[in-house]
Each structure stands twice: as C-alpha cells, then as structure tokens.
Amino acid sequence: MRLLIDTHILIWILIDDPRLTPKARKLLGKASEIYISTASFWEMAIKQNLGKLDLQLEQVVEECQNLGIQELPVTAEHTLALLGLEPLHKDPFDRLLVAVAKAEPMKLLTADSKVAAYTELAVLI
Template sequence: MSYLLDSHTLIWAIMDPGKLSAKVRRILEDTDNRVLVSSVSFWEISLKYSLGKLDLQGIVPEQLPKIIIQIGFELIELLPDEAATYHQLEANWHRDPFDRMLIWQAIQNKMTIISKDSHVASYKSVGLKVIW
C-alpha cells in the first residue's frame, strides 16, 4: 500500500517517533508499504524553518531528502498536472495551502495520507483516505 506523509508526520518520524500512533509506527516499519514524502513537505518545512517557526534540532532542511532516502522512504515530486488541477479540490475545510496540496496529491494518486490533523481528516467525504 502507498502512504503519503503529512509534514508533521515526517518530522515526528525523524525526530520524535514517540509522537506517532502505534498504528502509524507499524505502517512505517512494514517494508511491504511504500512510504512517500512529497516535495511539497520540503517546501513547507523549509519555509517554516526560515521563519523561525520550526526547530529541526540541528538538522537543516537541505539534509532532509538524504535522510528520507536513508530511512527507506520515497521522494515524490509535485507534478504539473497535479498543480494545474488543484482548483478541483472544491472543499475548503483546511486553510493551509501545503496541507491542501498534499491532500490533492493523495487523492489524485490514490494514496492514504498519514496525518493527525483533524482538518485533513475532514476531506474523507471527497475521497481522501486518512490514517492516524
């Protein structure tokens, strides 16, 4: 199965796995699963880091892609078609543009998103699969 990590899930997986639910830890440890990280998350993390809103505990954002690969997660890009069709995500329950794009990527690619964010979970009614 393919799972897309929300940005906070990615940060916790790297820096504080104890914040992840037991179910999420099992999913991340199961080598039969594809665990995906979007370039959108790197953009969000880099922006928050540059604004001083995110402490990466000695890691700088540009190290994250290599760390992700080392722990066995896969990197995915935001495709032009995904960006161009983003306006089709009609429901506007979440104001965070990064999360909305991750939601759209997950829906378009039939991935399950791993997120604790209740606003993300509100998109289940438009086809999003969410696990926490």
C-alpha cells in the same frame, strides 16, 4: 500499500516523537512505499527560514534517503486535483497533500482532522 506522509508525520519520524502513535508506526511498517511530497520540503524550508523548525532541511532530505522515503514531485495533475477541493482547510500545503493523495491515488497519513475530513484516503492517527 503506497503511503504519503504529512509534513508533521515526517518531523515526528525524524525526532522519534511520542505523538507518532503505534497505529502510525504499524502503517509505516506495512507500507510497500513511503512518500514525502516536494511540497513538504518547501513548507519545511519556509519554517526553517522563519526559525520555526529546529531541523536542518539538508539533514531532513538526507535522512529521508537513508530511510527509503521517496520524494514525490508536485505535478500538473496534482495541482489540477486542487480545483475540486472544498475550502475545509486554509493551509495550502495541506490542501496540496490531499490533492496529491487523490490524484495518485495513495493513502495519506496525518494527525490533522481537517486534512482527514477531505478524503477516505486519509488515515488519521
């Protein structure tokens, strides 16, 4: 199973947050490939610049490489998939992750019920 992880899921992995449920840990363990979107790195850079993220993006990228989490670049196909999304969620990063999951296709691991409402590909933890 190919698995795309939401930005907050990556943060929880990196800080070993207890909100990363046993269900999520099991899915991560079973995944053949785990991906993080370039959009998530962009979102984290914005949060870091605003002082809303304690992690340093350089360390995040390095740790993803160490953990075997693959970066998935945003493509034109991904952005085209945005055109069919209903306006259920206003966060552009979350909407893009949904579009990426649909375009690839792959499962999207999230704790955001608004994200999960978009697609059966989302796994809500």
